[in-house]
Amino acid sequence: MTAGSSIAGLHAVFRRELGSYFTTPLAFVFLAAFAFAAPAFAFNVGRFFDTNRADLAPLFAYLPWLLMILMPALAMRAWAEERDRGTIETLLSLPVPVWAASLGKFLAAWVVAGLALALTFPMWIAVNYLGAPDNMAIAAGYLGAFxxxxxxxxxxxxLSATTGNQVVAFVLGVLAAFLLTMAGSPFVTGALSSAVPAWLVEAIAHLSALERFSAFQSGVIGVKDLVYFLSFIAGGTAAAGLLIGASRAGGR
Structure with a gap:
């Protein structure tokens, strides 16, 4: 299969997936939930107006916890729905490489996630109206959130590629995101310090997504942090493709 046909297949899967989000209420419900929840956390829990600071720190402080729930909800249907409906065989019978199908599904979901983050831009406009924020730091925070x-x-x-049950895929996704987020917390490192070597505790702490995101919150875009997130994106997309490819080879 040529590179051109592979790209065409990727584009076809991307369009199919993106269209499927908006032909059902899923994307609209997701975007509405995000548009409501993100400001609600910033205004009520983060006490946005009580900080007397022209920045989006209250928003970015709670975004990881919001994304930890909503991203698995967006991802759970990717392959689990295909298995449940029996359409995965049709998809895999098309002249589209598995990697292209996996990447196309991911990019479609990532676009929806980007639209959700874009719905919080009025808050960025508001802080510029109320004061003189560091817009480069805010832009770095949005990049980190994306x-x-x-x-x-x-x-x-x-994880959705491992099951035909969307609820199971969601629970597994939330659990994985939670573990990745909490990896560097004192609670986790303290619990591990008495059971595993110090070098392993430090290695696990460096896996913390929260620690990496904090750098973007501060307006610092580091190469190591970019590589960290891109590695998880590439690894997760590749793992989904491998799992689906293995199921095709096994006739499932």
């Missing part, structure tokens, strides 16, 4: 959403989506879609 990459974090991509990492959660890729992991969620890989």
């Amino acid at each position: 990459l974090l959403a991509g990492a959660y989506l890729a992991i969620g879609q890989a």
Whole structure:
């Protein structure tokens, strides 16, 4: 199969998936939930107006926890729905490489996630109206949130490829995102320090998505942090493709 036909197949899967989000209420419900929940956390829990600061720190402080729930909800249908409806055989019979199908599904979901983040832009406009924020730092925070959403989506879609039950895929996705987020917390490192070597505790702490996202929150875009998120995105997408490819080879 030529590179041109593979790209055409990727584009076809991307359009199919993106269209499927908006031909059902799923995308609209997801976007509405995000548009309501993100400001609600920032205004009520983060006490946005009480900080007397012209920045989006209250929003970014709670985005990881919101993404940890909503991204698995967006990812759970990727392959589990195909298995449940029996359409996965039709998809895999098309002249589309598995990697292209996996990447196409991921990119479609990532676009929806990007649209959800874009719905919080009025808050960015508001802080510019109220004061003089560091817009470069805010832009870095949004980039970090987009990459974090991509990492959660890729992991969620890989887990979706292991089951035909969307609820199971969602629970597994939330659990994986939670573990990835909490990896560097004192609670986890303290619990592990008495059971595993110090070097392993440190290695696990470095896997913390929250720690990497915090750098973007501060306006710092580091190469190591970019590589971290892109590695999870690439690894999750590749894992989904391998799992689906293995099921095709096994006739399932």
